[in-house]
Amino acid sequence: MIQKRISSGSTFEELIGYSRAVVDEHYVHVSGTTGYDYSQMTISDDVVEQCRQCMVNIQNALKEADSSLEKVVRVQYILPVREDFEPCWPVLREFFGEIRPAATMIAAGLADPAMKIEIEVTAGR
Template identity: 50%
Template sequence: MPRRLISTGSPFEKTAGYSRAVIDGDFAFLAGTTGYDYATMTMPIDVTSQTRNCFKTIEATLKEAGFALADVVRATYYIVDVADADAVLAVCGERLSEIRPAATLLVVAALFKPDMKVEIEVTAKRRTA
């Protein structure tokens, strides 16, 4: 199966030289996803809404690629304020408590833009029957 690139159509993907996801065989590698709300083209102020938006984008990308959220085997969470950890992890628990991928939470100095409070990247492996 050839490598396939998934794009949101954002011009930034071409400018920065990345894809929303790369599908390679039974694996889906999703780029770091921030809490941007593509329906309203805005970034929510609160970290809980941003985290929920991350999962909306992740799930939509996985679906487009023929995967499901249940296929996620690894997740990395990046936050800029340790005080946001409980709120972010609460949403992660809502979405992943039955899936339980290997996961890492990192507190970083900053993300690409100052209004970004969380970024999530995942790897999925297609399940075989």
Template identity: 45%
Template sequence: MSRRLISTGSPLEKTVGYSRAVIDGDFAFVAGTTGYDYTTMTMPADVTSQSRNCFKTIEAALKEGGFEMADIVRATYYVTDASYIDAHFAVCGEVLGDIRPAATLLVVSALAKPEMKVEIEVTAKRRSV
């Protein structure tokens, strides 16, 4: 299977030179994904909505590459304030509670834009059938 690039269509992907996801064989590598809502083209103010949007974008990229959320084996979470952890983890539990990938959370001083509070990066491996 060849390497395949997945895009959200964001002009930033071409400008910066990255893909939302790269599919390589049985692996999917999804780039750091923020809480931007591509339906409304807005960034919600609250952490819960941003976290949900991250997972929505990740799920779309995985599906386009032929993967499911259940294929996620690793997740890295970035939040810009420790006070966001509980709200973020509540969404993680809703989405990944049965999947339970290896995961790391980091509290960072900032993301690319001040309104960004959460970023999620995942790796998925296609399950054997």
């Protein structure tokens, strides 16, 4: 049973028809999150900066869902350029190094060429 839907304020959510996160009885399902600064709808050209902003956006969604990064059990990374993943590792280790969730990296195109990384997580409640 869905208990709550969370929005980041991104215009994409309304245009496409999705929620930043959906909370059910046991988990928080955070949609693929990009490096947009939603308060200004801007995105850096740098993949590492985008990665850090993704993590900030995910933290904000989890906080609103009464969860946290410490409860993340699964993470999926999607990057259009496979070689961009390794430069992001220090940022990901900063956020997930102690948590060590199950993880997958996929190389695939994203909705906008400005997007260089998208991160999706599932966290416990």
